[in-house]
Amino acid sequence: MSTRAPLPVNVICGYLGAGKTTLLNRLLTQSEERIIVMVNDFGDIAVDAALVSARSADTIQLSNGCICCSMAGGMFDAFERALSLRETADRLVIEASGVAEPARLTAFARAEPDLDCRAVVAVVDPFTLEQRLQDGRICGVVRRQIEGADVVYLSRSDRQPDERSRKACTRVMLANPASAIHDAMGKAFLKAMDAPHVDMTVSTLPAHAHADLFSRATLLQDAAPEREGFLDRLRAAALSLHRAKGFVRFASEEAPSLVQLAGGEITVCKPPNDPGPGPAVRLVLIGTDDAALRRFRTKQATLEPLPARSGTT
Amino acid sequence: MPTTVYSARRIITMDPTRPVATHVAVAADGTILGVGTLNDMSHWSDTVQDDRFADKVLMPGFVEGHAHLMEGAIWEYTYLGHFGRTAPDGRHWPGVDTTEALISRLQDRAAAAPDGPVVGWGFDPLFVPGKRLTRQHLDQVSQERPVIVFHSNMHLITANSAAMDLAGYGSGTDLPGVIRNTDGSLHGELHEMGAMFPVMRRIGTSFSQLTGGRDAIWNFARSACRAGVTTSTDLLNELGDDAVSDLQSVTGAEGFPLRLVPMLSAMSMPTDQLAGRAKTLAAGSTDRLRLGGVKIVTDGSIQGFTAQMKAPGYYRGTAQGIWNIAPDALNTMAANLNRAGIQMHIHVNGDAASLAAIEALEAALSEHFMPDHRHTLQHCQMADRAQLRRAAALGCCVNFFANHLYYFGDKHHDITMGPERANRMNPCRSALDLGLPLAIHSDAPVTPLGPLFTAWCAVNRLTGSGRRLGAAERITLDEALHAITLGAAYTLKLDGEVGSIEVGKRADFAVLEDDPYEMGGEALKDIGVWGTVSGGRAVEAGSF
Numbered sequence: 105m106s107t108r109a110p111l112p113v114n115v116i117c118g119y120l121g122a123g124k125t126t127l128l129n130r131l132l133t134q135s136e137e138r139i140i141v142m143v144n145d146f147g148d149i150a151v152d153a154a155l156v157s158a159r160s161a162d163t164i165q166l167s168n169g170c171i172c173c174s175m176a177g178g179m180f181d182a183f184e185r186a187l188s189l190r191e192t193a194d195r196l197v198i199e200a201s202g203v204a205e206p207a208r209l210t211a212f213a214r215a216e217p218d219l220d221c222r223a224v225v226a227v228v229d230p231f232t233l234e235q236r237l238q239d240g241r242i243c244g245v246v247r248r249q250i251e252g253a254d255v256v257y258l259s260r261s262d263r264q265p266d267e268r269s270r271k272a273c274t275r276v277m278l279a280n281p282a283s284a285i286h287d288a289m290g291k292a293f294l295k296a297m298d299a300p301h302v303d304m305t306v307s308t309l310p311a312h313a314h315a316d317l318f319s320r321a322t323l324l325q326d327a328a329p330e331r332e333g334f335l336d337r338l339r340a341a342a343l344s345l346h347r348a349k350g351f352v353r354f355a356s357e358e359a360p361s362l363v364q365l366a367g368g369e370i371t372v373c374k375p376p377n378d379p380g381p382g383p384a385v386r387l388v389l390i391g392t393d394d395a396a397l398r399r400f401r402t403k404q405a406t407l408e409p410l411p412a413r414s415g416t417t
Numbered sequence: 418m419p420t421t422v423y424s425a426r427r428i429i430t431m432d433p434t435r436p437v438a439t440h441v442a443v444a445a446d447g448t449i450l451g452v453g454t455l456n457d458m459s460h461w462s463d464t465v466q467d468d469r470f471a472d473k474v475l476m477p478g479f480v481e482g483h484a485h486l487m488e489g490a491i492w493e494y495t496y497l498g499h500f501g502r503t504a505p506d507g508r509h510w511p512g513v514d515t516t517e518a519l520i521s522r523l524q525d526r527a528a529a530a531p532d533g534p535v536v537g538w539g540f541d542p543l544f545v546p547g548k549r550l551t552r553q554h555l556d557q558v559s560q561e562r563p564v565i566v567f568h569s570n571m572h573l574i575t576a577n578s579a580a581m582d583l584a585g586y587g588s589g590t591d592l593p594g595v596i597r598n599t600d601g602s603l604h605g606e607l608h609e610m611g612a613m614f615p616v617m618r619r620i621g622t623s624f625s626q627l628t629g630g631r632d633a634i635w636n637f638a639r640s641a642c643r644a645g646v647t648t649s650t651d652l653l654n655e656l657g658d659d660a661v662s663d664l665q666s667v668t669g670a671e672g673f674p675l676r677l678v679p680m681l682s683a684m685s686m687p688t689d690q691l692a693g694r695a696k697t698l699a700a701g702s703t704d705r706l707r708l709g710g711v712k713i714v715t716d717g718s719i720q721g722f723t724a725q726m727k728a729p730g731y732y733r734g735t736a737q738g739i740w741n742i743a744p745d746a747l748n749t750m751a752a753n754l755n756r757a758g759i760q761m762h763i764h765v766n767g768d769a770a771s772l773a774a775i776e777a778l779e780a781a782l783s784e785h786f787m788p789d790h791r792h793t794l795q796h797c798q799m800a801d802r803a804q805l806r807r808a809a810a811l812g813c814c815v816n817f818f819a820n821h822l823y824y825f826g827d828k829h830h831d832i833t834m835g836p837e838r839a840n841r842m843n844p845c846r847s848a849l850d851l852g853l854p855l856a857i858h859s860d861a862p863v864t865p866l867g868p869l870f871t872a873w874c875a876v877n878r879l880t881g882s883g884r885r886l887g888a889a890e891r892i893t894l895d896e897a898l899h900a901i902t903l904g905a906a907y908t909l910k911l912d913g914e915v916g917s918i919e920v921g922k923r924a925d926f927a928v929l930e931d932d933p934y935e936m937g938g939e940a941l942k943d944i945g946v947w948g949t950v951s952g953g954r955a956v957e958a959g960s961f
Contacts, residue, residue, distance in 0.1 A: 119743070120743050120745055120746060144684075161657070176655060176684065176685045176686060177625055177655055177685070178624065178625065179610060179614075180610065180614060180617075180618075180623050180624050180625065181623065181625050183614060184618060184623070201742075201743070202743045202745075202746065203739075203740035203741070203742065203743040203746075205739065207593065208609065208610070208611060209611075210593075210611070211592070211593050211594055211609060211610070211611020211612060212610065212611040212614050213611075214592050214593065214611070215584070215592050215593075215594070215595065215611050215612050215614060215615050216614055216615045217584065217585045217615060241725075241740075241744050241769065241773065242740070242743065242744065244738070245740065303593070
């Protein structure tokens with residue numbers, strides 16, 4: 105309905121207390137863009153009072169051009185309100201509730217022609233992740249938040265890493281090796297946020313495709329593979345794969361490449377964002393044929409992943 | 418002003434000291450002065466005898482403990498459901514059984530309004546044999562105007578080509594929720610809000626416009642009157658200042674025949690502001706507008722597979738359980754509201770959700786004793802007896818979704834829950850045996866507003882196909898009539914004012930053509946409703 109370019113949208117998800125609001129407050133005060141932030145709860149927005157230029161029941165305007173919008177009244181109205189502010193903004197950032205399924209939110213941003221779905225960020229507190237994943241009531245949504253993300257932001261980087269937090273990083277990488285992992289809100293993170301969203305979740309497969317039928321496998325490998333051999337093996341498996349995405353640092357190459365497989369087509373290119381350090385091969389595979397997924401993985405001679413080092417300092 | 422003495426064939430009072438009567442005296446201010454025989458009325462001087470109900474049966478006005486004002490708004494669109502249904506204006510819409518009938522009904526609608534979108538609601542493809550409704554079917558209604566059909570669960574629409582064009586959906590579209598045929602062309606179905614949003618906003622429909630407004634409130638009162646309802650909740654409302662002002666002016670209008678009890682949505686504002694807002698709202702209550710309660714929504718629906726289920730989960734189909742509030746956040750919210758003395762109505766469908774709510778209330782009540790709290794578990798369809806024992810120990814109320822047994826019972830038996838758990842859904846007998854205060858509801862517009870039908874469901878537990886689900890959970894006629902009057906009033910803390918015909922209470926009556934005790938529990942749903950008496954004033958269905 106707008107003649108302007110679609111509004112870039114980021115979804116920031118993460119369970120309660122993961123650190124979403126801290127990240128958001130930093131974004132609001134540090135970004136050079138005019139950002140519309142959609143939040144559930146203004147109470148969380150602790151921007152410098154000096155920055156607040158106007159306040160109403162459902163918006164807070166900041167002097168740097170950013171606007172906070174309430175999601176009260178539901179997603180329909182919230183998106184409509186944000187779109188009505190299109191002319192005054194460069195970006196829409198949605199702070200999802202702690203139990204929001206990211207796929208439900210990105211569905212809006214992907215379907216609406218006036219919106220442009222960019223990276224989904226999952227905020228993870230590495231010190232409590234294990235505990236969350238053991239809570240039967242919420243482990244599913246916490247897992248799907250990580251699986252659905254393009255960028256995982258590990259909070260609490262001010263704390264000394266310990267056994268728990270190191271284990272959490274490995275867990276994140278196992279759950280979603282295709283995500284770029286960051287632990288600081290620097291330029292690299294902002295660039296990663298700007299990359300387009302790539303859907304790698306089983307839950308958002310076309311509705312006629314029964315999600316039950318799909319398996320998801322993760323491939324992590326420290327040894328850098330030869331480019332041709334690796335791509336040949338991937339091509340051979342392509343028929344039984346619905347989708348694949350991840351980062352591969354090929355032997356004798358310095359920078360990792362972004363490898364994607366969709367609709368039987370393999371593309372290899374320079375990653376739009378810095379994936380952060382990690383094993384040479386970080387790939388997530390989705391397909392209907394469990395055995396084929398396993399075969400491909402075995403052929404790659406999977407090694408135990410190193411304890412992942414986080415961050416992109 | 419004189420006192421009116423109504424005579425009736427029979428007055429069922431729900432007052433154990435005087436269960437039946439033939440006359441009731443009502444003061445000019447709408448208070449009941451006397452209940453008994455003609456002789457008992459002789460005490461009052463300056464009376465006017467009103468015999469218009471001499472061949473009718475009076476009951477306490479029914480109380481609907483879980484419905485939504487959307488019932489009054491949704492009729493702006495064309496009804497396309499499988500079950501016949503009556504609109505607020507009294508027009509009966511027969512059920513739609515074929516795709517041809519659906520197309521023809523929408524064509525009539527398109528012809529009646531010369532331009533603009535054509536919108537239908539209530540459609541359920543499971544009940545329509547043959548090929549599933551497609552975009553091409555709806556193109557037969559119009560090639561130029563957008564045509565969309567809301568499915569009964571409101572989570573799906575089917576749209577015609579013109580509507581798809583508006584959203585920019587085409588054969589190359591590859592988006593979650595935008596359904597395509599095997600050749601890649603658009604099927605017409607759009608699943609979930611994300612995919613529906615671009616179409617709906619471009620034809621000017623939204624869900625918020627279906628949640629209130631003055632016309633919707635009046636329409637809701639019309640439907641209520643047809644069902645003998647004199648007090649009803651609107652069980653989820655943002656209650657912003659505009660909405661409150663609409664509610665105040667409509668319910669305050671001369672002759673508005675319904676007491677409305679809207680509940681503040683807990684998602685409408687930060688948790689720490691909820692209690693304050695609820696108290697401010699409560700202070701603005703009037704006789705016909707009761708504010709102050711809070712509604713919390715935890716999980717989704719069973720038929721949508723979005724309810725939170727404990728192991729072993731769903732019988733068939735893929736679980737997609739959602740939390741609308743994290744269990745940890747529910748604990749905090751329940752503790753805050755309980756501490757502030759605010760009554761909570763908590764939507765829980767699956768047994769993992771009812772468990773989370775029970776645990777939250779247990780913690781809240783352990784920390785702060787709130788006498789006579791009447792926190793109510795709403796729907797609570799899958800709670801087992803162990804959970805009900807805990808709820809009883811806490812002093813909670815339950816309001817079961819008895820209508821589900823009829824409308825979705827077959828689906829629950831065959832698909833969602835399987836026979837064992839379908840047989841113990843909405844366990845009214847267990848609740849009463851455990852001493853839990855019980856109400857039963859329609860969740861209108863999810864199912865039609867009609868407490869007598871809801872009572873019939875609880876008494877008979879028959880599904881749409883005639884299967885009986887869990888005979889052991891049936892309740893008696895007396896118990897069912899209690900649940901739709903005093904029982905529901907109790908969950909709203911209004912049992913001191915309405916719910917029975919007793920001296921000092923409001924003269925709110927359901928006026929029935931037939932006597933439930935003569936007809937029997939099996940025929941409850943067939944009892945005719947003339948209308949209501951609201952605050953002493955007779956209001957015939959269809960008269961306003």
